[in-house]
Amino acid sequence: MTFALPDLNPVLPEIFVLGMTCAILLIDALFKDRDLTYPLTLFTLVFAAAITVFTSVPQVQFTFGGQFVDDAMADVLKLMGYFATLAVVVYSRPYLVERGLYKVEFFALALFALLGMMVMISANHFLTLYIGLELLSLSLYALVALQRDSAQATEAAMKYFVLGALASGFLLYGMSLLYGITGTLELSVMAQLLQAGGQDQMVLAFGLVFLVAGLGFKLGVAPFHMWVPDIYQGAPSAVTLFIGSAPKLAAFAFTMRLLVDGLHPAVEYWQGMLAVMAVLSLAIGNLAAIMQTNIKRMLAYSTISHMGFLLLGIMSGTFAGYTAGMFYVIAYVLMSLGSFGLVVYLSRNGLEAENIDDFRGLNSRNPWLAALMAILMFSMAGLPPFVGFYAKLAILQSLVGAGFVWLAVVAVMFSLIGAFYYLRVVKVLYFDAPKPDAPVYPAIPDVQALLSINGLAVLMLGIMPQPLITLCTYAMQMTLQ
Amino acid sequence: MIEGIDLGVGLLSLAIWLPIAAGVLILATGGDDKSADGQRTLALLGSVLGFLVTLPLWTGFDAATSAMQFVEVADWVPMFNIHYRLGVDGISMPFILLNSFTTVLVVLAAWVVIKERTGQYMAAFLIQSGLLNGVFASLDGILFYVFFEAMLIPLYLIIGMWGGPNRVYAAIKFFLYTLLGSLLMLVSLLYLYFQSGGSFEILIWHRVPLTMFAQTLLFIAFFFAFAVKVPMWPVHTWLPDAHVEAPTGGSVVLAAITLKVGAYGFLRFILPIVPDASHEYAYIIVTLSLIAVVYIGLVALVQSDMKKLIAYSSIAHMGFVTLGFFLFNPLGMEGGLIQMISHGFISAAMFLCVGVMYDRVHSRQIADYGGVANTMPRFAAFFMLFAMANAGLPATSGFVGEFMVILGAVQVNFWWAALAATTLIFGASYTLWMYKRVVFGPIGNEHVAKMKDIDSREFVVLGLLAICVLGMGLYPLPFTEVMHTSVDNLLAHVAHSKLAY
Numbered sequence: 001m002t003f004a005l006p007d008l009n010p011v012l013p014e015i016f017v018l019g020m021t022c023a024i025l026l027i028d029a030l031f032k033d034r035d036l037t038y039p040l041t042l043f044t045l046v047f048a049a050a051i052t053v054f055t056s057v058p059q060v061q062f063t064f065g066g067q068f069v070d071d072a073m074a075d076v077l078k079l080m081g082y083f084a085t086l087a088v089v090v091y092s093r094p095y096l097v098e099r100g101l102y103k104v105e106f107f108a109l110a111l112f113a114l115l116g117m118m119v120m121i122s123a124n125h126f127l128t129l130y131i132g133l134e135l136l137s138l139s140l141y142a143l144v145a146l147q148r149d150s151a152q153a154t155e156a157a158m159k160y161f162v163l164g165a166l167a168s169g170f171l172l173y174g175m176s177l178l179y180g181i182t183g184t185l186e187l188s189v190m191a192q193l194l195q196a197g198g199q200d201q202m203v204l205a206f207g208l209v210f211l212v213a214g215l216g217f218k219l220g221v222a223p224f225h226m227w228v229p230d231i232y233q234g235a236p237s238a239v240t241l242f243i244g245s246a247p248k249l250a251a252f253a254f255t256m257r258l259l260v261d262g263l264h265p266a267v268e269y270w271q272g273m274l275a276v277m278a279v280l281s282l283a284i285g286n287l288a289a290i291m292q293t294n295i296k297r298m299l300a301y302s303t304i305s306h307m308g309f310l311l312l313g314i315m316s317g318t319f320a321g322y323t324a325g326m327f328y329v330i331a332y333v334l335m336s337l338g339s340f341g342l343v344v345y346l347s348r349n350g351l352e353a354e355n356i357d358d359f360r361g362l363n364s365r366n367p368w369l370a371a372l373m374a375i376l377m378f379s380m381a382g383l384p385p386f387v388g389f390y391a392k393l394a395i396l397q398s399l400v401g402a403g404f405v406w407l408a409v410v411a412v413m414f415s416l417i418g419a420f421y422y423l424r425v426v427k428v429l430y431f432d433a434p435k436p437d438a439p440v441y442p443a444i445p446d447v448q449a450l451l452s453i454n455g456l457a458v459l460m461l462g463i464m465p466q467p468l469i470t471l472c473t474y475a476m477q478m479t480l481q
Numbered sequence: 482m483i484e485g486i487d488l489g490v491g492l493l494s495l496a497i498w499l500p501i502a503a504g505v506l507i508l509a510t511g512g513d514d515k516s517a518d519g520q521r522t523l524a525l526l527g528s529v530l531g532f533l534v535t536l537p538l539w540t541g542f543d544a545a546t547s548a549m550q551f552v553e554v555a556d557w558v559p560m561f562n563i564h565y566r567l568g569v570d571g572i573s574m575p576f577i578l579l580n581s582f583t584t585v586l587v588v589l590a591a592w593v594v595i596k597e598r599t600g601q602y603m604a605a606f607l608i609q610s611g612l613l614n615g616v617f618a619s620l621d622g623i624l625f626y627v628f629f630e631a632m633l634i635p636l637y638l639i640i641g642m643w644g645g646p647n648r649v650y651a652a653i654k655f656f657l658y659t660l661l662g663s664l665l666m667l668v669s670l671l672y673l674y675f676q677s678g679g680s681f682e683i684l685i686w687h688r689v690p691l692t693m694f695a696q697t698l699l700f701i702a703f704f705f706a707f708a709v710k711v712p713m714w715p716v717h718t719w720l721p722d723a724h725v726e727a728p729t730g731g732s733v734v735l736a737a738i739t740l741k742v743g744a745y746g747f748l749r750f751i752l753p754i755v756p757d758a759s760h761e762y763a764y765i766i767v768t769l770s771l772i773a774v775v776y777i778g779l780v781a782l783v784q785s786d787m788k789k790l791i792a793y794s795s796i797a798h799m800g801f802v803t804l805g806f807f808l809f810n811p812l813g814m815e816g817g818l819i820q821m822i823s824h825g826f827i828s829a830a831m832f833l834c835v836g837v838m839y840d841r842v843h844s845r846q847i848a849d850y851g852g853v854a855n856t857m858p859r860f861a862a863f864f865m866l867f868a869m870a871n872a873g874l875p876a877t878s879g880f881v882g883e884f885m886v887i888l889g890a891v892q893v894n895f896w897w898a899a900l901a902a903t904t905l906i907f908g909a910s911y912t913l914w915m916y917k918r919v920v921f922g923p924i925g926n927e928h929v930a931k932m933k934d935i936d937s938r939e940f941v942v943l944g945l946l947a948i949c950v951l952g953m954g955l956y957p958l959p960f961t962e963v964m965h966t967s968v969d970n971l972l973a974h975v976a977h978s979k980l981a982y
Contacts, residue, residue, distance in 0.1 A: 363598075363601075364598075367601075371508075378634060383630050383631065383633070383634065384626065384627035384630045384631050385627055385631050389627070389630075390558075393561075393623070393667070393671075394561075396667065396668065396671055397561065397671050397674070400668065400671040400672055400674075400675060401671075401675055405668065405672065408668050408671065409665070409668055412664040412665065412667060412668055413664070415664060416657065416660055416661055416664055419656070419657060419660055420653070420657060423637070423653055423656055423657070424653075426637075426638075427641060427649055427652070427653065430638055430641060430642055431641040431642055431648065431649050431652070465558055466556075466557070466558050466559065466560065469558060469560045469561070470560060473560060
């Protein structure tokens with residue numbers, strides 16, 4: 001029996017990130033020098049991006065016996081993932097330093113989580129998918145609990161862990177049922193087998209229910225959304241920033257791989273489930289967000305509604321819908337990075353800028369930061385000329401194109417409700433007078449520069465959305481050819 | 482209809498982007514008020530330049546054709562077939578000039594009055610002005626929508642930042658109300674995209690056959706979007722709040738321009754895209770318009786707040802516009818358009834007059850005034866002229882449009898005309914009664930006694946508007962000439978059914 005090494009080319013970025021993360025852990029243990037860890041993390045992310053770009057080929061590549069796939073969608077999402085992690089690391093540094101959390105654990109866990117996302121994004125096998133998911137989830141549980149002596153954070157971590165484990169159980173049960181009727185765990189093979197037909201439809205639908213429920217947990221869509229607000233609020237802001245951004249890319253890829261790559265023949269089963277989940281998320285997310293006074297909690301509910309919108313794109317079951325979904329998730333990650341980034345950036349001098357009230361009169365204290373926040377809020381509300389508008393437009397277009405006009409109407413009506421709480425933040429920024437003891441914020445150059453780029457990207461991609469749309473369309477074409 | 486791609490920067494692009502660029506430039510000079518003088522000058526420069534670049538649109542306009550002129554086409558989002566497509570006809574062109582002209586007045590009117598965050602105030606108005614020009618010049622559905630929505634943002638900030646005590650409520654109400662309408666329109670735009678085989682070009686949509694069912698739904702969606710903006714009874718309730726709380730400049734732009742966007746939408750979208758539904762449901766629009774004219778006129782009569790009174794009078798006057806459009810005859814439609822322009826001048830002037838008094842006494846209540854003529858004779862003269870124009874006195878612009886619409890209505894239904902004509906009574910009652918209580922009589926209190934007459938800046942602003950009001954009242958021909966061909970073309974288009982079965 002000969003042993004052939006699998007083609008390692010498509011997994012080079014993963015191998016590199018894994019190696020570097022271990023190296024960072026070792027180097028930190030040896031030198032005890034945080035000033036080394038931070039630049040090494042940044043280097044890892046930038047270099048991984050370079051590797052991803054240079055190993056990218058237009059074709060779909062399978063390796064490890066079909067367990068791992070590298071395609072254009074994976075490359076684009078991974079690149080976005082590197083950027084998101086990089087932004088998180090840069091935005092959080094002052095926050096972590098001030099709170100004594102500036103330790104190697106944050107960076108190592110973030111990188112491990114990133115690795116988990118990368119594996120998920122490239123998974124073509126139930127087990128690979130599951131390993132990636134667990135790597136991501138376990139890193140996130142630990143990150144939430146990073147602030148050891150904070151009762152709130154510990155509670156959030158426990159809640160996250162228990163509910164996450166439950167969701168993993170659902171997912172595994174659904175997978176085992178599907179394995180039972182098809183006899184394979186490989187997604188592309190499963191798609192072929194289901195296409196051929198002959199399976200017990202009852203078991204298929206039953207397995208799908210569990211799978212979609214697990215998926216719903218991980219995406220944080222209603223009715224499996226309960227953990228989202230508590231964890232967003234309880235975790236340290238820097239960790240919320242991370243949870244709220246990059247993992248959404250992986251969650252999107254996860255949904256695409258499972259439902260579109262693997263279970264597309266069962267589209268009529270999951271379409272209805274996704275539609276119900278999407279509408280519920282839009283309703284609960286937007287309505288509950290109105291009542292929040294804590295901005296992290298408000299943004300958590302807004303995340304729920306955004307994920308609902310994202311599901312609508314995938315649910316339409318068309319190429320345009322998948323492309324729109326990808327565009328939406330990238331736009332969302334940009335907006336989420338910016339808004340949570342600002343929350344983290346303004347949490348200084350012992351103050352947690354957690355309440356919406358803490359932003360009062362920001363315009364008269366720091367007009368530029370207020371303008372950035374306003375851009376992000378308007379974009380999240382889906383107003384032109386910001387990128388959030390095109391994200392919503394693309395989804396709505398795919399819905400109308402697929403004949404779901406009523407769903408489009410429901411979606412825009414909930415956007416209207418959603419506009420209210422985003423407007424309220426803008427109101428606080430611009431219309432209210434600052435609190436007398438409100439701090440002024442001296443600029444931290446590198447953080448402020450990246451935040452500005454982030455905010456302006458939301459504006460510029462709104463005025464000129466074509467490059468990003470082209471990229472998403474290309475990626476989808478190459479992936480689903 | 483549209484050929485040739487112009488790669489150079491066209492006049493319409495300049496009209497849109499020059500004010501926006503000026504606004505961004507002002508913002509870049511900093512948020513503090515140390516550089517306020519420079520920012521004011523920059524704003525004036527930007528607005529005057531913005532107005533000057535729109536003048537060739539008038540002088541170079543060919544009134545003999547109904548085709549789109551000054552057309553610019555460029556790719557914008559090719560994946561969705563969205564184009565940067567601009568052009569004007571006789572219906573839209575006057576509003577671009579009106580808007581740019583109003584912006585100059587607004588900048589002048591705010592010169593010394595706005596003392597806090599002057600730069601942001603001026604910038605908001607300039608950006609708003611550019612976006613409004615974009616609304617009138619867009620020939621692509623999504624481009625139109627982008628401008629249509631984006632213009633809410635500066636206005637929201639203007640009302641909320643520089644408005645009165647209840648400004649936050651008014652700003653949010655204004656925003657959500659108008660957003661409600663436009664989101665339904667967005668779905669309609671997407672529906673039309675698929676019906677027309679993948680095009681967002683408005684002129685192509687004019688030719689797309691649609692079933693009566695589709696036309697009805699589209700009519701409802703578009704009607705919501707534009708009726709809220711006009712605003713028509715019963716979706717008008719945001720307007721009095723927004724007007725009362727907005728700073729003077731905000732009220733002026735709101736009344737003079739943004740209301741016109743709604744009426745313009747009727748002509749650009751509803752009538753040509755769903756002509757059969759428009760005929761079918763014309764009676765609804767006519768009824769609502771007549772309610773606005775009569776009922777809102779009566780509501781205006783009992784107002785104790787001057788701004789609120791003018792706001793209600795705006796709703797009544799806009800009722801004339803929508804009434805004129807749905808008479809389906811040239812007199813009515815041109816009358817409606819003339820009324821729109823005239824109302825732009827008159828409402829701007831009325832709000833500026835209230836602003837002049839408010840700057841001195843800081844009250845909008847009629848009861849807080851009395852005998853203003855004694856201390857401000859020059860101002861009283863101007864105010865008199867504008868009040869008369871608001872009441873529709875012949876020889877002012879207010880008369881022309883209303884008279885044309887009433888004449889048009891007589892051709893269709895005598896009773897409609899009779900009801901519409903009551904506005905001449907109500908309009909005169911509420912305007913002149915307010916004028917009497919504010920301006921005539923003995924000096925009401927010591928605040929009025931201390932009022933100083935208008936300075937040269939205010940004189941210029943009101944004088945310019947007086948010229949417009951009188952000029953248009955005495956010689957409206959240039960205005961009707963410009964729009965005549967386009968209106969005839971639109972009416973001919975609307976007369977043909979485009980029903981698909």
